[in-house]
Amino acid sequence: MQLRMTNQREMILRELKKSKGHLSADELYERVKKFMPRISLATVYRNLEILSDARMIRKLEISGRQKRYDSVLVDHDHIYCVECHRIENLELGTSDVKLPVGEAKGYTITGRRLEVTGLCPVCQKKITKSKKIK
Amino acid sequence: MQLRMTNQREMILRELKKSKGHLSADELYERVKKFMPRISLATVYRNLEILSDARMIRKLEISGRQKRYDSVLVDHDHIYCVECHRIENLELGTSDVKLPVGEAKGYTITGRRLEVTGLCPVCQKKITKSKKIK
DNA sequence: CTTGACTTGCGAAAGATTATTATTTACGAT
């Protein structure tokens, strides 16, 4: 199976890289649609899957409803806001997480995912305000 | 708001504890249905939500399609099989993960979730076998 | 026993993702 670089695929890749964020499929769909009004949401999903299989992007199966996609391939972790679900990158040295090397429970370990949860600065303010009401 | 201990709720809690696993809502539904054939799936979902709000169980928002629920409340991490999606507990000392204390990117950190991915023993065998075919 | 808030069961709806299918397109070979 050879993968072609179609206009749609190229555009999806470009917009994901441009955003530098962690977009969901439909957010990306909205952005791409500005340039290609006739693109289908299914195409976005399909290409995100294909690109992620091809290791050209990364699928984040982080908590929450929607999957998100990241154009940054280098290993890194994420921090996300429990209130507004914003996701940001987190640079932790690999030395910051000690893992059972090689095996644990008979598993062959292929990776790890560290997700830090918290309140982002914006939501902290919001909550401080609404406390008065409560 | 007071929460009642209805038969359904009790049964859901009991079956989740009995399994010691990490069941999805519909797996739990199937089990409970053996004892209460008329129970509704929505009731299972509702109660899992309520019990998890009440800190009587824990909702795992781990990668994958379905949410899973855990009756073990003590802090622990999880390892899951990329092939068969089985989830198991992982006991790591808190010292095994170093986190930026207090703040990172302006966030107030409320927790962390570590997910180790790998191939479980069963799937390792399956894959070794199928390699011959490829 | 009665009341009223909490719950249930059921069906429908919502949200996210995947599958189907007819049509179009990219790209290597001619």
Add this chain to the structure above:
DNA sequence: ATCGTAAATAATAATCTTTCGCAAGTCAAG
């Protein structure tokens, strides 16, 4: 440059998981 064909697309239907709305049922306090 043109052709043939496998791969990709658009549009829509379908699926899967989870939630919602509401009438009817149930529990616990008085």
